[in-house]
Amino acid sequence: MNAPVTRRNAVLGITAAATSFAVPSILRAQSAGRIVVVGGGFGGAACARALKRAQAGLQVMLIEPNKTFTSCPFSNEVIAGLREIEAQQFGYDRLAAEGITVAAQAATAVDAQKRSVTAADGATFAYDRLVLSPGIDFHFEALPGYDDAASEKMPHAWKAGAQTLLLRRQLQAMADGGTVAIAIPANPSRCPPAPYERASLIAHYLKTNKPRSKVLILDAKDNFSQQRLFEKAWKELYGDTIERVALSQGGRVTSVDPATRTIITEFGNYTPDVANVIPPQRAGRIAEIAGVADHTGWCPIDPVTFESKLVKNIHVIGDACLGGGIPKSASAASGQGKACAAAIVALLAGRAPETPRLTGVCYNTVAPGYGFLLAGNYQPKGDIFAEVEGGATSPVDAPRELRAREATEAERWFQIITADTFG
Amino acid sequence: MAALINVPAKARRGDVIEIRTLTSHIMETGFRHTVDGKLVPRDIITSFTCRYNGAEIFRADLFPAIAANPYLSFFTVAKESGKFEFEWIGDNGYSSTASASITVE
Numbered sequence: 001m002n003a004p005v006t007r008r009n010a011v012l013g014i015t016a017a018a019t020s021f022a023v024p025s026i027l028r029a030q031s032a033g034r035i036v037v038v039g040g041g042f043g044g045a046a047c048a049r050a051l052k053r054a055q056a057g058l059q060v061m062l063i064e065p066n067k068t069f070t071s072c073p074f075s076n077e078v079i080a081g082l083r084e085i086e087a088q089q090f091g092y093d094r095l096a097a098e099g100i101t102v103a104a105q106a107a108t109a110v111d112a113q114k115r116s117v118t119a120a121d122g123a124t125f126a127y128d129r130l131v132l133s134p135g136i137d138f139h140f141e142a143l144p145g146y147d148d149a150a151s152e153k154m155p156h157a158w159k160a161g162a163q164t165l166l167l168r169r170q171l172q173a174m175a176d177g178g179t180v181a182i183a184i185p186a187n188p189s190r191c192p193p194a195p196y197e198r199a200s201l202i203a204h205y206l207k208t209n210k211p212r213s214k215v216l217i218l219d220a221k222d223n224f225s226q227q228r229l230f231e232k233a234w235k236e237l238y239g240d241t242i243e244r245v246a247l248s249q250g251g252r253v254t255s256v257d258p259a260t261r262t263i264i265t266e267f268g269n270y271t272p273d274v275a276n277v278i279p280p281q282r283a284g285r286i287a288e289i290a291g292v293a294d295h296t297g298w299c300p301i302d303p304v305t306f307e308s309k310l311v312k313n314i315h316v317i318g319d320a321c322l323g324g325g326i327p328k329s330a331s332a333a334s335g336q337g338k339a340c341a342a343a344i345v346a347l348l349a350g351r352a353p354e355t356p357r358l359t360g361v362c363y364n365t366v367a368p369g370y371g372f373l374l375a376g377n378y379q380p381k382g383d384i385f386a387e388v389e390g391g392a393t394s395p396v397d398a399p400r401e402l403r404a405r406e407a408t409e410a411e412r413w414f415q416i417i418t419a420d421t422f423g
Numbered sequence: 424m425a426a427l428i429n430v431p432a433k434a435r436r437g438d439v440i441e442i443r444t445l446t447s448h449i450m451e452t453g454f455r456h457t458v459d460g461k462l463v464p465r466d467i468i469t470s471f472t473c474r475y476n477g478a479e480i481f482r483a484d485l486f487p488a489i490a491a492n493p494y495l496s497f498f499t500v501a502k503e504s505g506k507f508e509f510e511w512i513g514d515n516g517y518s519s520t521a522s523a524s525i526t527v528e
Contacts, residue, residue: 222492247492248445248447248491248492249427250427250445266427266429266443266445266494267427267428267429267443267445268429
């Protein structure tokens with residue numbers, strides 16, 4: 001295992017790099033290489049691991065402030081009381097055991113000229129290639145009234161952990177006959193079908209425990225992923241428990257008032273008993289600090305190497321990057337992390353990176369034993385990733401056995417991806 | 424679906440107020456073809472008018488490039504209590520109206 005990188009070691013690292021520029025390029029190409037990965041979610045952890053496995057001599061460091069990762073996939077089940085949060089949590093011990101240096105720090109600054117990352121405690125870490133996998137941050141300016149303080153009253157539960165449990169407690173505390181509102185932003189956003197899975201599972205909780213209650217979806221979109229599958233399941237399982245106000249029915253939320261728990265749309269005000277407000281999103285803050293986010297708030301990349309189009313030697317993967325047709329999901333982030341690792345190994349060796357073909361799969365569980373899926377394949381096409389043939393969506397008309405089988409497959413998918421990333 | 428209107432129920436005299444309207448309409452451009460090559464005929468809203476106590480305060484002409492379910496937002500000055508009347512007119516004799524009241528203090 002590598003020695004922990006201290007400030008002193010990092011300074012030495014810079015010196016070593018400076019020296020190496022003096023030697024012929026062929027030698028430099030064979031040198032070990034220092035890769036810093038910021039963000040230990042499905043993208044960053046998969047990338048760090050793939051780098052170290054591909055080339056044991058690489059110095060791979062993972063900077064992630066949380067000692068425990070809490071998975072967003074399956075967290076809707078925690079909200080609905082079908083699963084405990086502990087089943088969502090994973091540590092970084094196995095990554096450390098494989099020789100990845102794990103720094104439990106927040107990255108606060110990036111110096112692209114000097115090629116170094118600064119952590120919250122002031123330590124700096126030098127890199128040859130930097131991988132940013134910071135996930136999302138909330139774009140509070142786009143939703144007046146909403147901020148971290150408001151999220152304590154009107155939880156977003158869009159980053160799993162304390163917020164997931166807060167929303168669950170609010171549901172449990174609500175009296176029968178209450179209304180649970182879910183405010184859904186426009187795309188791009190993390191895991192586009194997940195708000196509808198959440199509405200489904202909350203409806204399941206209400207039907208089981210508080211049958212006179214309702215779910216009200218206030219939606220900034222007219223159409224959404226796997227809409228026909230969701231709507232069919234809602235009708236079949238929950239009758240009229242779920243009401244959805246789409247964009248063209250005035251569903252776009254324009255502001256909130258946390259003091260009165262009011263959600264304000266373009267055409268009306270709502271004061272639900274529980275308000276789950278999912279705000280508009282953008283790439284995690286460090287992306288903006290590093291200068292890799294553009295005016296959209298997301299990060300344009302070369303789809304072959306995931307290298308930023310704005311800053312050299314910085315790669316961006318996962319929810320933060322502009323992945324074209326690839327939905328922002330755990331499965332996509334993991335695939336991007338591995339493809340990015342392969343590209344970095346090739347670039348360090350002076351080889352041309354291979355063109356990746358990514359597969360994204362997205363399971364939705366709308367009730368225990370009732371699931372469906374969307375799978376897509378994606379390849380670079382010009383500047384972005386485009387969907388290519390071979391994708392599949394569960395049929396709209398299918399026997400319950402298939403829904404049950406796909407619900408089981410969803411659990412299996414979760415076990416596999418978490419074992420692959422953290423186990 | 425009826426049109427959606429958002430006019431403040433109350434305002435102070437002289438306030439600049441925002442009015443929002445949204446009406447459901449297909450806004451078929453007239454440029455599209457069916458799979459068997461037939462032209463899908465144009466079907467759009469062509470004009471929108473807003474009157475405040477009978478006087479026209481806002482008018483818009485709409486064209487094929489405007490997306491389905493046109494959403495219009497505009498501003499006026501609250502002068503007196505009364506009624507806002509809205510009218511959408513379009514192809515194939517399309518006509519739709521709505522109204523909203525305001526109290527000006």
